[in-house]
Amino acid sequence: MNKTKIIATLGPRSQTEDEVFAFINAGMNVARINLSHGDRQTHERLIDLVKKARRRAGTDTAILLDTRGPEIRVGDLKADMILEDGQELTITSAPATCSGPRISVNYPEFAAQIQEGHTILLDDGKLALTVIRIEGGDVITRVVAGGRLMSRKRVSLPDTVVNLPSLTTEDIDDIIFGIARNVDFIAASFVRSADDVWEVRRIIEEHGGRQAIIAKIENRQGVDNLDEILEAAEGLMVARGDLGVEMPAEEVPIIQKRIIHRANLAGKPVITATQMLESMITSPTPTRAEANDVTNAIFDGTDAVMLSAETATGRYPVEAIRFLTRCARISEQNLDYDAILAAGLRHRRQVVTDSISYACCATAADLDAAAIITATSSGSTARMVARHRPKAPIIAVSPQLETIRQLQLIRGVAPLYCASASTMDEQLDRAIHIATQAQFIVNGDLVVITAGMPLQTPGTTNMLKVHTVADICVSGQGIGSATAHGLVRIIETDSDWDNLPEEVIVVVSSTKPAMLEHLGRVKGIIAEQPGLTSHAAIVGRELGIPVVCNIPDATSIFENGQLITINGTTGHICYGSSCS
Template identity: 70%
Template sequence: MNKTKIIATLGPQCQTADQLVEFIAAGMNVARINLSHGDRDSHLRLIQLVKEARQHASSDTAILLDTRGPEMQVQEMKEAVDLVNGQELTICPTPEDPATGRIGINYPGFARDVTLGCKVLLDDGKLLLEVTAIDGNEVKTRVVAGGKLSSRKRVALPGLAVNLPSLSEEDEADIAFGVQQGVDFIAASFVRQADDVWAVRRIIEDNGGQQAIIAKIENRQGVENIDRILKAADGLMVARGDLGVEMPAEEVPVIQKRLIRAANLAGKPVITATQMLESMIVNPSPTRAEASDVTNAIFDGTDAVMLSAETAVGHNPLAAIRFLTRCAAISESSLDYDDILANGLRHRRAVVTDAISYASCATAADLEAAAIIATTSSGSTARMVARYRPKAPIIAVSPNITTVRQLQLVRGVMPLLSAPATSMDEQLDMSIHAATQAELVQNGDLVVITAGLPIQTKGTTNMLKVHTVADVCFTGQGIGTTMTDGEVRVILSEEDWKDIPQNAIVVLDGTDHSMLDNLTRVRGIIAEQPGLTSHAAIIGRELEIPVICNVTNATKIFENGQTVTIDGSTGQICYGSLRGQ
């Protein structure tokens, strides 16, 4: 199972729940619905398809609703118009007939924000105008790079601060709709400052929602205010398409690395988006440059990579998801996790949560643990552990379905739903059981468990435990610090010591001095007699072998030839031989 998460945008190519089940099987973790395309009915249909598909697939696939945001757009025109280089074109805040050399846009303040000589980009940069004069609410321009222009195409002013409101009435209605439908993420478009995020959060809370907010960084203002935005948002999206329109394209790769790094340090998930596999909209396979782009984003530290038109309208949506899955697997296997962890140490904050999160990753690396199990209510524990990008998978177990789905966006985290616990011991047992039932760990696996006390309290990651997964059969008084396995030999008389195997774990009522020679040949002792000062306990310490005392009726319970594992540090006895000793 890959660490890097995959977001697939849904659209006209997604007609049935069965298709989405295939998307999930291929590796889709989050389904994106872009509100810039389609109407409310089509958006509702896609949400219902995702819900149906995740039931069929027994999956907790998340849903991300991507808002339109404060966009300047060309107003409705009767028909598309061809703009010719050198042509004079007047931009007005009212609907106009382009045949008269005038077009309308939906932003009344356009003339206040432009300056003489500034560039105006239309249709995501395909057409270029230059401002030649400003006359009241009208802006006169000259066409520098012409082409066909149609209604509702985006208008951009690269390098200029635009005073559009952060949310339109349409956006507010869209967010309320998302809360009503129980989506997991709201992606806020064109976030320029932290207040833009808080405005979205107020609408979510006013509608009784708990959706996580992904701040889409699409202009220079957003880049410059990234630290404050990260404090307000739950995650980031590096929206490279609009960034490349608002800023020089050659700056975008550097900005991508900067934004990903900032999100990693903040412990917030980050999505790399736009044109990941653009050629697969029509082609059956991507270009080598696209494969390199995906790998580069993973090496940068992105939590997720996102497909847009590739899956929404592309000819091979399933092939695109499968390629991302394969590419992520190869990229992740090439990472130097020791170096990543060492780099994380340099940026660790001197707080308990960070110390425990880092220690969990370092311990898992040192012991080559099969997994890190994070028991979490809000998801905070799992996100903080994921911040250090450990090699071991992070199994996040939560009683909160919202948390489980929102963790689908966090790199390296495999979220599982469990029932609520009433104590820490119960919570740990339920977490291990959930991971075992999901076949993510098995008996004998060494795991590192991290959690917060008191339970169900957000942001209190303060506990770490190293544990061997096992079906514990019996518990007694443990002596020693080691764990071993071996073949049971029940000792009821002197005759039973004959031909004892070298790997024997002897089971008896108690020991005495006459057994010393025989005891030097065994791996461990299970004794019915209690007491840390009993002869069995003392001889175990002297021989440095694990001993489990106070196991009632042990000589009647265990049978010769059985294989058991005993752990002196916990006093636990398990049937079978456990790996990861």
């Protein structure tokens, strides 16, 4: 299982159930639908395709709806405009279809907010202007970097604080649509402050939704207000494309590391997005720089990496997902998990849930556990454990399908459905059974289990248990504190003692003094006769070997040569080489 999650954007390259199914099989954990492209009918069809494909694949692939956000765009042009370096261009906010050296934008306060000397970027930074003067409602600029300008291209103001509404009418309609279609995440674009996140949450709550909000950090205001945004949102996205337009490109790698680090400390998921494998839009293989970029993001601590045009419109969408899967696997194998855990100790918060979560990861590391199993209703326990980035996979079992899909975004977590139980023991037994069925663990594996009591109460992580996975065959009265595994030898007649091999566990109706010379060579005893003062119990204590008494029909239950384990402390007898 890969720890790093993969988000793939759907589009023209995913128009059928088979194509989306191929994305899931290649490693897609979350399907992104970009509302900036396509119409409502297209978006609805893509959501339906994901639901059909995940049902077919037997997965809980999540759906992320990416809103358009408040944007300034060029108005309609009569024809494409060629801007020459050094020429003057007038920008107005008065709605009009423009031509010549004049364009309009859809921001009424444009002239009031901008200042002389400010930079204006058009078409995602491909064209650059400098403000030379302001005349009433007109902004006069000089072209610094020219080129072809078309209608509806985005306008960026890296030097200007804008007062756009946090949500447009289209955004509100899109969020309501996502709630009705039961998507799992709403990605809020161009978030500038916590207030923008709270406005999205207000819409979600008013319409009965429980979607997690991912705040996209893609402008200077968002970077400056990072901590308050992180506190308000369920997760962050490092939207490097727009960040590189709004801010100097050389600052983006440092900002990326800072955002990832802050999200890691808060225990909230962070997505690294934009141009991860840009060359694979047209090439079947990525560049070495792109491979390095993905690896660095994983080493930084990102929860997920996101593909945009690579899977939406690219020629090699499945190959791009497969490469991310391989790259993530290699990167994760080379992480210094001990150093990561030690760093987590320095930032551990002095609360019960965080202490238990850290102890869970430390115990798993010390014992080289095969997995960490968390029983969680809201996903809180799994997220707290994942915050410490353990080497062991985190198997999160939950009765809430909504929780399971939202955990698809958390690094290192494999979420599985598990019906609610009435007691903690029953819940843990179910969790182990489901994790075994899913082939994450096998008999004999040592696992660390954590959960919260009382059951189904979010935020109460307070229990840690070390457990060895085993199929309990039968239980009786245990004698001694030892555990032994070996091959069964059923003793019914004196001749059954002949040619007794090493390391056997004998199964008898009862033991007798005449058997003492043979019993000194066995690893354990199973007896049908009950009683802590029975002969078998006394012999076991004298010899220091485990004994399990009071197993009716023991000589019929087991077969010669069968590998079993007996636990003198619990009285459990298990198939295989482990028992707890």
